Amino acid sequence: MPKKATRRRRTPALVVPAIDIPTEATIVHVTEFGAFRRCRVAWSLSREGLYAIRRKPSMWLGTGIHTALAAYYRGQMEGQAADPVETFTIWHTTQIDRLTAEYENLWDDDLANLMKLAELGEGILRHYLDWSHALDKAWRVLAVEAKFARQLPVGADDHDPSKVFLVGTADLVVESGDGHAWVVDHKTSENLIDLRFLELEQQTTAYMWLLQPILGDRLAGSVYNSIRRRLPRVPELTSKGALSRRSIITTYSVYLQAIHDYGLKTKDYDEELGSLKAQTNPFFTRERVSRNEIELAALQTHMSMQGIEIRDDPDIYPNQSAMTCPTCEYAQLCKALLDGSDVADIQQRLYTHDPERRSRDRAESDDS
Numbered sequence: 001m002p003k004k005a006t007r008r009r010r011t012p013a014l015v016v017p018a019i020d021i022p023t024e025a026t027i028v029h030v031t032e033f034g035a036f037r038r039c040r041v042a043w044s045l046s047r048e049g050l051y052a053i054r055r056k057p058s059m060w061l062g063t064g065i066h067t068a069l070a071a072y073y074r075g076q077m078e079g080q081a082a083d084p085v086e087t088f089t090i091w092h093t094t095q096i097d098r099l100t101a102e103y104e105n106l107w108d109d110d111l112a113n114l115m116k117l118a119e120l121g122e123g124i125l126r127h128y129l130d131w132s133h134a135l136d137k138a139w140r141v142l143a144v145e146a147k148f149a150r151q152l153p154v155g156a157d158d159h160d161p162s163k164v165f166l167v168g169t170a171d172l173v174v175e176s177g178d179g180h181a182w183v184v185d186h187k188t189s190e191n192l193i194d195l196r197f198l199e200l201e202q203q204t205t206a207y208m209w210l211l212q213p214i215l216g217d218r219l220a221g222s223v224y225n226s227i228r229r230r231l232p233r234v235p236e237l238t239s240k241g242a243l244s245r246r247s248i249i250t251t252y253s254v255y256l257q258a259i260h261d262y263g264l265k266t267k268d269y270d271e272e273l274g275s276l277k278a279q280t281n282p283f284f285t286r287e288r289v290s291r292n293e294i295e296l297a298a299l300q301t302h303m304s305m306q307g308i309e310i311r312d313d314p315d316i317y318p319n320q321s322a323m324t325c326p327t328c329e330y331a332q333l334c335k336a337l338l339d340g341s342d343v344a345d346i347q348q349r350l351y352t353h354d355p356e357r358r359s360r361d362r363a364e365s366d367d368s
């Protein structure tokens, strides 16, 4: 008698309990703590929902990649294939159409740059799929872009209007083969994440703190899904009809493809192919981060202290610094506030109001 096929049990999606946040409570988003420490002027403008129309290219690209990966992993969770490159193409076409229609003059000279970024995003996602395909089989997706909230131990009485809630949207929650759960954060950046930074990184810990009551001991930590904003280089063909031996940052599959495309012999490039095969991928990495109870408790204390400051109407003053100001999206407005220029005019021409963007924008700290 033929054996009955055994169906692999599907892990149910994570049920995120609804949290009743009183209207008078203070809500602090996970990404706000860093922004508050960096510069209170920039933090308060973003909290008011004011944003530059002309966004940093890295933010624009990061948001598009997050959108595409959300669709891709949602498809995995629901058992329906979704192509992230296609999602990204639809996203950037809609974005570019909207921006050019709304800000025709402002965006004229930026259109070519946006098109280049769109091409870069599609390339990044194609290579990501190539790299992540095998790795993704090691986990099951439990939740995608799920919103979590937890009350900080500040004004702990249920009827206390001075309560402070931490909220955050996790890119992914996954289960590894051993049954442990991980909260995954996609990060697009110029270079791959520096491991020394992860030891102290606060946002990752904050997500773990948010998910702790829901997942308990099942929660093993965070996965930092680092995505570089660069494409592998294709080796050049020299005038002698061979591949250039100049050192480039690329991958095994791109190099091999170039050999085939130029009609060359793989055996002439054994050494290059061998070392590319042995290298770790220079464009993507997944780093696991765990935090112990002491670290989570320390973070809770520090977030509570900052939560109280934010709740209690903090003084707002600029933190002018060569590190933060050159890339600050409020630089023009800030300068006007400081030098007496026409603030209203600058605000009207260069900024827009979007109170929802903070919760939608998953690329907020993507510029590392």
Ligand code: SF4
Residues within 6 Å of the ligand: 038, 039, 040, 041, 042, 318, 319, 320, 321, 324, 325, 328, 329, 330, 331, 334, 335
């Ligand atoms: S330009 Fe500098 S001081 Fe002004 S808001 Fe931005 S970070 Fe703060």
